[in-house]
Structures are given as structure tokens and as C-alpha cells.
Amino acid sequence: MTSTASAGSPAAIELDGVTKRFGKVLALDGLDLRVGHGEVHGFLGPNGAGKSTTIRVLLGILRHGSGTARLLGGDPWRDAVALHRRLAYVPGDVELWPNLTGGEAIDLFARLRGGVDTAKRDELIERFDLDPRKKGRTYSKGNRQKVALISALASDVELLLLDEPTAGLDPLMEAVFQRCINEAKDEGRTVLLSSHILAQVEALADRLSIIRKGKIVETGTLEEMRHLSRTSVTVVTGEPIDRLADEPGVHDLVEEGGQTHFSVDTARLPQLMRELAAHDVRALTATPPTLEQLLLRHYGDELEEAGV
Amino acid sequence: MTATANPLSAPSDRQPGALAGTGTLLRFMLRRDRIRLPAWVLGVTALMAYFANAIGAVMDAEGLESLAAMLANPVMALIGGPGYGFDDITVPRVLAGMYGLYIMLGAALMSILTVARHTRVEEQTGRAELVRANAAGRHAQLAAALIVAVLMSLLVSLLTSVVVAGAAIDPRPDVAGSVLLGFSFGAVGLVFAGVAAVTAQLSSFSRACSGLAGVVLGAAFVLRGLGDMSKVQDGGLSGLSWLSPLGWSQQTAPFTLDRWWPLLLSVAGFVVLVAVAFRLESRRDLAGGIFADRLGSAHAAVWLRSSFGLAFRLQRPSLIGWSAAILVAGLIFGAFTQSMNEGIGGMPEEIVRVMGGADGIVEGYLGFMGLYFAVIIAVYAILSVQSLRAEEQGFRAEPVLAASVGRPAWLLWWVTVTALGALWLLALAGLGEGIGAAVTVGDASLIGPTLLGHAVHVGAAWFLLGLATALYGLAPRLLGLTWAVFGYGAVLSLFGEMLEFGQRLLDTSPFQHAGQYPAGVVSWGGVGVLVVLAVVLAGVGTLAFGRRDLTTA
Structure with a gap:
């Protein structure tokens, strides 16, 4: 590794053991995060887990405590200005100046980053169905969000930092957003997408990280995560299956009305299928774990504590 | 249908229960302002106490004489007031005629900022919408804000009366004059609460609310300044002072003429302004202004x-x-x-x-x-x-x-x-x-x-x-x-x-x-x-x- 801070460095975002403390509250507790170039990385976690704090550390708006943070090969606090020329940020809660129009704000943000692609800007305004002549104070939350999104997407940048970027958008706009992110990916841009809309992350993300209480608890591709998780199986067999509950990796076995429901560690699935085949399978459905189930695995205890 | 669609006589002007929730909102505002309110009132009072005791401490008979000569200057009338009783000068008269104006400005700013904070700022941030979605009437927020401002003006009146009457001045200011002086300050606070209530209705932009009210305050200051300069020189324009809410309070001439009736103008002004504000508020949308927003440029x-x-x-x-x-x-x-x-x-x-x-x-x-x-x-x-x-x-x-x-x-x-x-x-x-x-x-x-x-x-x-x-x-x-x-x-x-x-x-x-x-x-x-x-x-x-x-x- 002789390369210095350059585009040749291995990852767009590298956080190692990053901490951030607000008074007595430890918001980031040794967070590790790695996002490769050209990757769309989903960043999942509930409110207050530290998603926005992480992004603001990456922006150099907050200064982290211990640990190291590298962004596009540079130091996010020290090199903030140079780095910001190469990235665009969309916050979850966009505040605009009450007496500037949306169009002015779009141009301003893009120019402050280094330039606006006017054709792209106008095309995006069209696609997102925004009236750029209205003053900031008259926009709804969704429209303020569009202003920030259009400005970010119309900028020629390597990295998009999106913090719950579609929180106020309707489903039609959500679809437009997903197409735009796929286009950005095709152009080779890197995207860090913080979200709690699981369908969005499933549709867009190459890899994802789950954050909990300021720590990354799991990271990888969705497939890898599924592999570590359980598949739900419902099966109807001609012959009764004995000893299924004793098979390693089988959980939550329930029999009702001739159907057998259980979940199985995905790694054990091939072995189990061979076992089942010997029992005259008449019907079988197997569903891979949903993202929701993956999340629940990490947050289940909190839900229990909350009495859900 | 079209015959009644005159926007100037909207039939829903009188919403039943337009004041519902005022009491709750008032308590809430007082809770929000538990530090701000005493800070303003005590700050204005402290300034008065400082003026009163500082002048009392430094002025001897000789100092008063030379001060009297200087105060005959029109510039002093501009930055002070009409100068009632300066031909037979006493420390209380200097206090009322020279420094009172600045306490009045403080009281006016206090009222403007208080009313703006609880009305238009709330609307612009969208918090008013949350409030109005509950059982709160159309005028409840403005009414409660005005009550807070009136309360603050009243407290300023009483406390400044006390500090003036109790100031270490020889001769001691008489109580009647001190109370009149105190209430002349409160009267300015009252009028400008009304002014801010009106300006809050005009634009949907919260800074315009306090800004326009500030313009009115500036105009009031200049009007009475010109009137007072004219009066000191026996010019013909001294009537200008009577066009200014600051002038009304100064024309009470505490410790000299001791007349209360000019304050009736202040009270009448407040009542008229509040009536206008309520009427305007009935005609506009929440978070909207009387002046509509215009479209701006699509490009920077x-x-x-x-x-x-x-x-x-x-x-x-x-x-x-x-x-x-x-x-x-x-x-x-x-x-x-x-x-x-x-x-x-x-x-x-x-x-x-x-x-x-x-x-x-x-x-x-x-x-x-x-x-x-x-x-x-x-x-x-x-x-x-x-x-x-x-x-x-x-x-x-x-x-x-x-x-x-x-x-x-x-x-x-x-x-x-x-x-x-x-x-x-x-x-x-x-x-x-x-x-x-x-x-x-x-x-x-x-x-x-x-x-x-x-x-x-x-x-x-x-x-x-x-x-x-x-x-x-x-x-x-x-x-x-x-x-x-x-x-x-x-x-x-x-x-x-x-x-x-x-x-x-x-x-x-x-x-x-x-x-x-x-x-x-x-x-x-x-x-x-x-x-x-x-x-x-x-x-x-x-x-x-x-x-x-x-x-x-």
C-alpha cells in the first residue's frame, strides 16, 4: 500500500473504530464502515442509532473522537473543502432559505460544489416535477427534499451521501429516485444510502451495513447476510417426518393441518433438502429471510424490552 | 353565490370560539418565556434604575445649571424629548425629559419581539399549525401573545415607577410623577404590541413582521424628534410630536404638567390596532400573509x-x-x-x-x-x-x-x-x-x-x-x-x-x-x-x- 491520498485508494469511505461523544452520550462507539468505489451501500438502523452522526463525521461537520476516518482518500475534517468538491450530500430534513426560490437553491448548492450540469438539472426538475420558481418557505417537506436531491444529482461528483433522502417523497417520486440512483451507479458513482425504507435498500444496495447503538453489527451483501440467517420453509409431505425437530439448524417447528412450518439456518438448507426429498414432498415453499427479519434479529431484544 | 363572494366581507369573519384555547396558550407562552420575560422586564427596569441613580449621584446644582443650558439645544430635543420644565430644571425632570425616551424604545422593542415570537415566527416554523389543529381558535394565539405583551408592559410600568420613586435623588421624585412616568413607558409597550400584531398579519415572512414594526418605531422616533426640535425653537411643527406614539407618552410631562390624558391616545391606538389585526387575521390563511407570495426566478x-x-x-x-x-x-x-x-x-x-x-x-x-x-x-x-x-x-x-x-x-x-x-x-x-x-x-x-x-x-x-x-x-x-x-x-x-x-x-x-x-x-x-x-x-x-x-x- 504505497498509494497516498488518491482515487487509487481501496475504499471511498473507511471508518475504523470511530467514536463521537455529545457530552455524556456516546453517539458512535467504535464504528467501522467500509464502502468501496462505485458501490451503492445501504446504511440501516433505527432512529438514534447514529446514522446521521456518522454521515456528519464524514462531512467534517462534526469532529470525531478516537479512531480514524478516511473519505475519498482524505481526512474528512481537515480536507473538508477539497473533498466536498467531489461529493454531494442530501440531508433527511432539508431547510431552505425562506426568500430564495428552489431554483436558486439548486444552482447555489451545485455551484458551491464546483458546477452544475444545466441540462441535467432541467431534466431532473422535469422528472421530479418541481416548480423551481417558488420561494423556499412555500415548499412542502417533499418539495424541499426534491430541491436537495436535484441539486445533488445534477452535480458531477464521485460520491453521494444520502441521509434518508426520500423521507418526504411520494411513491411515484420514490420510483424516480430509484432510477436516478441506478443511473448514478452506472456512471460509476459511489452512494452511501442511509434509510429505513427496507424495500428501497433491497432494490438499490450492493452491500449494506446495519448500525446499532453507534456500532456496525453486521455488514456484507444482502446474499451474504441471508446466508447467515434463516430461511422459512413450509412443506407438505406424503410420509410423516420424524426427528425433524432434532435436525441441527432447524428452529420454530410447527405442524398444523398437514403442513409443517419451520425455519432453518440457510447454511444447512442443502443438507435438509436432501433429507426432505426422502419423505415424498408434495408441496414446498421456501422464502429467504427478508431484510425486516434480518433487522429484527439485531433489534429483537429491544422490541421485547419495549413490550412489542 | 357570487353576490356574497366579496372577499372584504367574508361571512366567516366571526368564527365561533375564535378565542378558544387562549388561556392554555397563555400559560404555555409564559412557561416558554419564563426566563425571557423577566429578563426583558428586569433589564428595562435596571436601565431606568441606572439612569435614575447615576444622574442623582453626579448632578449638583451647578451641574444642573450647565445641563439646562445644553438641553435648550434642538439636538438634545431630537435625542431626548420636548423638554418640559427644563426652564426650572430638577433631576426628575431631566430623567423624564432626557432619558425616558430610551426606556420607551426598550419597551417598544420588548413588545414587538414578544408578539412576533409568539405569532408569525410560530406560523413560519409550522408550529402554529400543530397548535391550531387542536381545539384552539383562530385568534387564540394572537390574543394570548397580546396578553403576554400587555402583562410585560404593565410590569415595566410598575417596576420603573418603583425604582424612580425610590431613587437616590435630591429632591426625591414625587410618587404621582414617578407612577405617571412608569406608565408612560408601559403605554409605548402597549401601542407597539398593537403595531406588531398588525404587521404580523401582512407578510408570511417572520422577519418582515418585526422589521415593519421596527420601521414604524423608527418613523415614530423621527416624527417626535422633528416635532420636539421645532418646539424647543418655537417653530411651527411641534404638532408632529402628537402623531407619534412615543410623543403621546412624552407629552404626559411627568414632574412638570403631570397630565395623564395623552395616555388615552395610547390606549385608543392599541385598541384600534388590535381590532385591525384580528380583522386581518380573519381574512387570511394560516401561515399566509395579506400580501401574496410572488413566484421568483427559476435560476440563480x-x-x-x-x-x-x-x-x-x-x-x-x-x-x-x-x-x-x-x-x-x-x-x-x-x-x-x-x-x-x-x-x-x-x-x-x-x-x-x-x-x-x-x-x-x-x-x-x-x-x-x-x-x-x-x-x-x-x-x-x-x-x-x-x-x-x-x-x-x-x-x-x-x-x-x-x-x-x-x-x-x-x-x-x-x-x-x-x-x-x-x-x-x-x-x-x-x-x-x-x-x-x-x-x-x-x-x-x-x-x-x-x-x-x-x-x-x-x-x-x-x-x-x-x-x-x-x-x-x-x-x-x-x-x-x-x-x-x-x-x-x-x-x-x-x-x-x-x-x-x-x-x-x-x-x-x-x-x-x-x-x-x-x-x-x-x-x-x-x-x-x-x-x-x-x-x-x-x-x-x-x-x-x-x-x-x-x-x-
Whole structure:
């Protein structure tokens, strides 16, 4: 590794053991995060887990405590200005100046980053169905969000930092957003997408990280995560299956009305299928774990504590 | 259907239960203002207590004599009042006639900011919508805000009455006069609560609410100033004072005529204004204004491409407003130069001495006005740093700094635009003043020196701007301390000479160091020191701002 801070460095975002403390509250507790170039990385976690704090550390708006943070090969606090020329940020809660129009704000943000692609800007305004002549104070939350999104997407940048970027958008706009992110990916841009809309992350993300209480608890591709998780199986067999509950990796076995429901560690699935085949399978459905189930695995205890 | 669709007589003007929830909202506002309300009331009271006891302490019979001579000057009428009873001067009369005006300004600002805070600011932030979605009537918020403002005015009236009556002054101020003086302050608070209630209805923009009310306050100040100057010179325009809410309170003449009836005008004014405000509020949408929003440009102007462009774009509306007001005020005050000049024969030596001396009253007056405008324009500079803090607190700084904008650039360009704005405003004041004087006196050579004399006062405004910037960078919560330094300096420089404070003490005021050109010489050294201090302070603020976390959502 002789390369210095350059585009040749291995990852767009590298956080190692990053901490951030607000008074007595430890918001980031040794967070590790790695996002490769050209990757769309989903960043999942509930409110207050530290998603926005992480992004603001990456922006150099907050200064982290211990640990190291590298962004596009540079130091996010020290090199903030140079780095910001190469990235665009969309916050979850966009505040605009009450007496500037949306169009002015779009141009301003893009120019402050280094330039606006006017054709792209106008095309995006069209696609997102925004009236750029209205003053900031008259926009709804969704429209303020569009202003920030259009400005970010119309900028020629390597990295998009999106913090719950579609929180106020309707489903039609959500679809437009997903197409735009796929286009950005095709152009080779890197995207860090913080979200709690699981369908969005499933549709867009190459890899994802789950954050909990300021720590990354799991990271990888969705497939890898599924592999570590359980598949739900419902099966109807001609012959009764004995000893299924004793098979390693089988959980939550329930029999009702001739159907057998259980979940199985995905790694054990091939072995189990061979076992089942010997029992005259008449019907079988197997569903891979949903993202929701993956999340629940990490947050289940909190839900229990909350009495859900 | 169409016959009744006259927007001026909307049938739903009288909403049943329009005041529902007022009591709850009132308690809520008092809870929100549990620190702010006492701070305002006690702050205004403390200023009164300071004036009362300070004058009582420094004035002996001889001092009063020379003060009386000086107070016969129209400039003193401009910055003080109509001067009732100054021919048989006593300390309480000086207190009411000279310093009362500044307590009134404090009470007016208190009311304006209180009403704006609880009405239009709430609407612009969308919090009013949450409130109105509950069982709260259309007028409940305004009504509760007005009750808070009335309560504050009442408290100011009572407490200032007490501190005046109890002040260490010989002879002791009589109780009746003290109470009248106190209530003349409260009356101004009352009227301007009404003014703010009306301006809150006009635009959907919260800054316009307090801004327009501030314009009314400025106009009231100028009107009574012109009227009072005319009165001191037995001119024909003294009726102007009666057009101003500040004038109504001053015409009570506490400790001299002791008349209460002018305050009836204040109460009537309040009632009318509140009625108008409620009526306007019935006709508009929540969060909307009487004046509709217009569409703006779909593209940013070519120059809006840097932190400098942004700072200029954001400060432009306020600069335009200030420019207009300052230019008009300069012209008006300048136009009074000739009256001063004509009155010089009847003026005692002391005035000419205090006003700057040898060059005569014209230069003395023009020199003093430079200081006066410096104090006003320092307010502009400090308010601008407060707007910058609002940018950060409103989370609008975050996306800008997330673009390729360095923190030093963001902060320094804002401050630079403000610094240039302050210089521009002072030059404009000087130009207006100079033109007004040149036209009435008939001497065009006054324009240049007056402009220069005003412009060099920018050192004081820059110093306070630098101080505010330093505090913003180091500890934004302490930004308000700038106002304490400002108030200290303004009081010393405007009144210190009258109170016969020593030069050493006077020199601690930042406004003291430019020299009152053209009456005296320009003190380039003093201006230079202020500018250097301003730059150093701004630098400290910039460094500190680069090290702290940003306020985030």
C-alpha cells in the first residue's frame, strides 16, 4: 500500500473504530464502515442509532473522537473543502432559505460544489416535477427534499451521501429516485444510502451495513447476510417426518393441518433438502429471510424490552 | 353565490370560539418565556434604575445649571424629548425629559419581539399549525401573545415607577410623577404590541413582521424628534410630536404638567390596532400573509455562486431596507441644520463648547450626528451576526458547508458583507445628512466633510462586529453579550458628557474614538486601533468556529 491520498485508494469511505461523544452520550462507539468505489451501500438502523452522526463525521461537520476516518482518500475534517468538491450530500430534513426560490437553491448548492450540469438539472426538475420558481418557505417537506436531491444529482461528483433522502417523497417520486440512483451507479458513482425504507435498500444496495447503538453489527451483501440467517420453509409431505425437530439448524417447528412450518439456518438448507426429498414432498415453499427479519434479529431484544 | 363572494366581507369573519384555547396558550407562552420575560422586564427596569441613580449621584446644582443650558439645544430635543420644565430644571425632570425616551424604545422593542415570537415566527416554523389543529381558535394565539405583551408592559410600568420613586435623588421624585412616568413607558409597550400584531398579519415572512414594526418605531422616533426640535425653537411643527406614539407618552410631562390624558391616545391606538389585526387575521390563511407570495426566478443569478454571493443574497433585503431608512433619516436630520444655525444667537456658550467648539454649531451638529448614526448602524452589524447564527441553528448552514465551502470562507464572507454594509450605511447617512445640510444652509462644501465624518465612525461598528464574530465562534450562546458592550458604549457616548463623566471613562466606549469631524479632527489613530481590534477579533472567531461542532438537527 504505497498509494497516498488518491482515487487509487481501496475504499471511498473507511471508518475504523470511530467514536463521537455529545457530552455524556456516546453517539458512535467504535464504528467501522467500509464502502468501496462505485458501490451503492445501504446504511440501516433505527432512529438514534447514529446514522446521521456518522454521515456528519464524514462531512467534517462534526469532529470525531478516537479512531480514524478516511473519505475519498482524505481526512474528512481537515480536507473538508477539497473533498466536498467531489461529493454531494442530501440531508433527511432539508431547510431552505425562506426568500430564495428552489431554483436558486439548486444552482447555489451545485455551484458551491464546483458546477452544475444545466441540462441535467432541467431534466431532473422535469422528472421530479418541481416548480423551481417558488420561494423556499412555500415548499412542502417533499418539495424541499426534491430541491436537495436535484441539486445533488445534477452535480458531477464521485460520491453521494444520502441521509434518508426520500423521507418526504411520494411513491411515484420514490420510483424516480430509484432510477436516478441506478443511473448514478452506472456512471460509476459511489452512494452511501442511509434509510429505513427496507424495500428501497433491497432494490438499490450492493452491500449494506446495519448500525446499532453507534456500532456496525453486521455488514456484507444482502446474499451474504441471508446466508447467515434463516430461511422459512413450509412443506407438505406424503410420509410423516420424524426427528425433524432434532435436525441441527432447524428452529420454530410447527405442524398444523398437514403442513409443517419451520425455519432453518440457510447454511444447512442443502443438507435438509436432501433429507426432505426422502419423505415424498408434495408441496414446498421456501422464502429467504427478508431484510425486516434480518433487522429484527439485531433489534429483537429491544422490541421485547419495549413490550412489542 | 357570487353576490356574497366579496372577499372584504367574508361571512366567516366571526368564527365561533375564535378565542378558544387562549388561556392554555397563555400559560404555555409564559412557561416558554419564563426566563425571557423577566429578563426583558428586569433589564428595562435596571436601565431606568441606572439612569435614575447615576444622574442623582453626579448632578449638583451647578451641574444642573450647565445641563439646562445644553438641553435648550434642538439636538438634545431630537435625542431626548420636548423638554418640559427644563426652564426650572430638577433631576426628575431631566430623567423624564432626557432619558425616558430610551426606556420607551426598550419597551417598544420588548413588545414587538414578544408578539412576533409568539405569532408569525410560530406560523413560519409550522408550529402554529400543530397548535391550531387542536381545539384552539383562530385568534387564540394572537390574543394570548397580546396578553403576554400587555402583562410585560404593565410590569415595566410598575417596576420603573418603583425604582424612580425610590431613587437616590435630591429632591426625591414625587410618587404621582414617578407612577405617571412608569406608565408612560408601559403605554409605548402597549401601542407597539398593537403595531406588531398588525404587521404580523401582512407578510408570511417572520422577519418582515418585526422589521415593519421596527420601521414604524423608527418613523415614530423621527416624527417626535422633528416635532420636539421645532418646539424647543418655537417653530411651527411641534404638532408632529402628537402623531407619534412615543410623543403621546412624552407629552404626559411627568414632574412638570403631570397630565395623564395623552395616555388615552395610547390606549385608543392599541385598541384600534388590535381590532385591525384580528380583522386581518380573519381574512387570511394560516401561515399566509395579506400580501401574496410572488413566484421568483427559476435560476440563480450568475453571481450567486460562492459564499460571498450567498452572503450578499441573504443580506440584500435587509441592506435595502436599512439603506432607505438611513438615507431618509440623514436627509431629514441634515435639513434641520439651518434651524440650528439660526438659533445659535440665542444659545449659551456651553452648547457651542459641547457641540465641538470653534467651527460653530453647524459643524458641531453634523459631527455629533456621525456618532449618533454610528450607534444606530452598530445595531445593524450585531443583528447581522445574529442572523448568521440563525443560519446555523436553522440547519441551513449544514448543506452549504457540506458543499465545497470552507468554514473560514463561509464566516468571513458573511462578516465582510456586513462590514462593507456598515460602511456603506454610514456613508449614506453622511451623504444624506450632508445634502440636507447643504441644501438648507446653502453651502455645498458641507457634503464632503460630513460624509467623511460619518464614514470614519465605521471603526466602532466594525469593532462590535468583530466582537460578535469572536463570540459566535467561541461560544455562540454568549453572542448576546455584544449587546451589553454596545449598550454600555452607546449610553456613555450619548450621555456621558452630560453626566460629566471623566474622559478616561468615556474613552472605554468604542464610539468615542473617531473624533467628531467636522467639528473636531478625524482621529485616524483611534479609528486604526478599532479596525485592527475588529480584524483580530474576527480572526479569533474564525479560528474558533473552525474547531467546534456545527449545530445539527
